Amino acid sequence: MTTQPPPAATLRRPPGVEGEPFGDSALMLRIADDNPEVRRAGARRLQDILLEVRPYGVLNLVAGAESLLVEFDCLAVSHGQLAQTVRLAVAGLGLQDAGPAAGAKDFVIPMVVSEEFSPDLPGVAEELGLSQEATLTALTSSMLTINLLAAAMAPMMAGVQFPGQVSRCAEPRTDVAPGSVMVAGTSAIIQPFPGPSGWKVIGRTPLTICDIHEEPATSYRPGDRVRFTVIAESRWAELEGTFLRPATPQESAPQQEGSQHGSEG
Template identity: 60%
Template sequence: MSTQPAPGPQLSQQSNAAAIKAVPFGDSALMVSVFSDDSGERQEGSRKLRELLLDVRPQGLLDVVAGVDSVLVEFDNLAVSHGQLAQTIRLAVAGGFGDNDGAHAGMHFVIPMVVNQTFAPDLADVAAELGISPEAVLGHVEDSVLNINLLASAMAPMMGRVQFPGQVSRCKEPRTNVDPGSVMVAGNNAIIQPFPGPTGWKVIGRTPLVICDIRENPPTSYSPGDTVRFKVVPESEWERLEGRFLRTDSYTIEGAH
């Protein structure tokens, strides 16, 4: 399959739920998204689109790959054309997009985060970039209820939106290795590193919980559509919580649910 958008007209349709655009992407895919000036609405709409398409399973559908604010719909081009599939998506959206909220009930997670010089090497830089104090940065993170929009590489939860007063840039020089549990931000999104690996996101803390464990079935307890709140906890909590698998009851905040 080609990885570049193919020439062709943009296919769009206005429904009572949303305005959808479907752009041909190579010979056997459509890039589908929701028209909105609000990034949060685009992200939420893309999540619902993915759930709806996986539920309806239009003829020829092969896979639906989640992006930050769009979905890549891969299909068998011998079974259906770009235009036919786009029309099917329009009809599915018009008939059930607004009713699809129940496709995934959504769970809420409170994730403890320890902040110190070792665990939060970029916190001061993020504060300087936003023009606020490090404490204020953490306050915005704690006050935000984040939606898991998609699972990125290694099942890392990609979350938005942190209510920062601006956008956070990525590191000028990406790190070659970041410890698992690292809490990172870029733009107004947050992500947690499940396993050791490289990143260009800015690290502002670390959770002692294990967020992905291949010994568990399933290996994560979260999925797109779930919500997350972070809670900064003292370093003394690390030993008590270290290695505990993330579940909805791993850590609670009074009044958070």
């Protein structure tokens, strides 16, 4: 008895890696795939591979949401030599089925939703064609992955299960409060310190996510997983200023304490 192979159209080839010179001493690496989730996961996996292999001449790795910038000593290695080393490393270790980052931690971040803390929620809901409640449910039912740490150690997270892309503010705010939970596209970010931002604010966490008096100043890193939960505004004083720590197994279990606009839970 013979087994017919599946049609070629049903076979998915592992994603490839594209390398582009970035100045005299850097190489920009991207994952060649149409799926943004594959590109983001592949970029994280690529960083792990290069940290493990540590190719000769590499000086630094700078992670982007869907890319990895590899800085190297141009007197020790060329763009072409480094690109070939990367291809060999990827061929040996593989990009696909990487799973969670090694040592990845889970975080559950409480947020309060109110007229003051969520100025852009009505507009985001309208843009997505959802109710405000459904918009929040899409956020809180999503398991997000921290792709990179942006300015001031802000965790930039991918994977919000919105039915569409959320646009950025037409005019960025000049002063966004720390703890603000913001969205753009299908990503989320938290503002660690007061400052400008063009992302749309839909909530605020009472927790302190970055504290220079802690060692390290943040308890999260790229590859960690985050889930948001809406809490009642009455709990703000209880939690305000508490430093963000990884969730316990009990806290990691999906649950929803409250709903929008500070409803009691």
